[in-house]
Amino acid sequence: MGMDVRSQSCDYLRDGNVVVCTAGPGNFEPPEYVRARVTGRSATYLVRFNGGCWSCTCKDVDCPHVAAVQMVTGHPSLARKAATR
Numbered sequence: 001m002g003m004d005v006r007s008q009s010c011d012y013l014r015d016g017n018v019v020v021c022t023a024g025p026g027n028f029e030p031p032e033y034v035r036a037r038v039t040g041r042s043a044t045y046l047v048r049f050n051g052g053c054w055s056c057t058c059k060d061v062d063c064p065h066v067a068a069v070q071m072v073t074g075h076p077s078l079a080r081k082a083a084t085r
Helices: 005-014 064-073
Strands: 018-024 033-039 044-050 053-056
Touching: 005 064, 018 064, 033 064, 044 064, 053 064
Parallel strands: none
Antiparallel strands: 018 033, 033 044, 044 053
C-alpha cells in the first residue's frame, strides 16, 4: 500500500529533496510563479506554477511533488494539516 500525499510530501521536505529554483514576485504573499525540482523515489521531477496552474513532470493528479512545493511557497496544498477547532 502506497503512502498518502501528505506523508510523501513531508518525506520529500524532511529529506531535503525540494529545491525551489525560481519564485517571484509575491510581496509577502505566495509567489505568482514558481519553478522547482523535487528528487523523488525513481526520478527528479520538475514542478511549475504559472498563471494560476500547477504542473509536474510526473503527471499524477494528486501529485506529492506539487504538494511539497506548495507547502514551501505558502500556497494551499493537499499536504497541509487539516485545521482543528
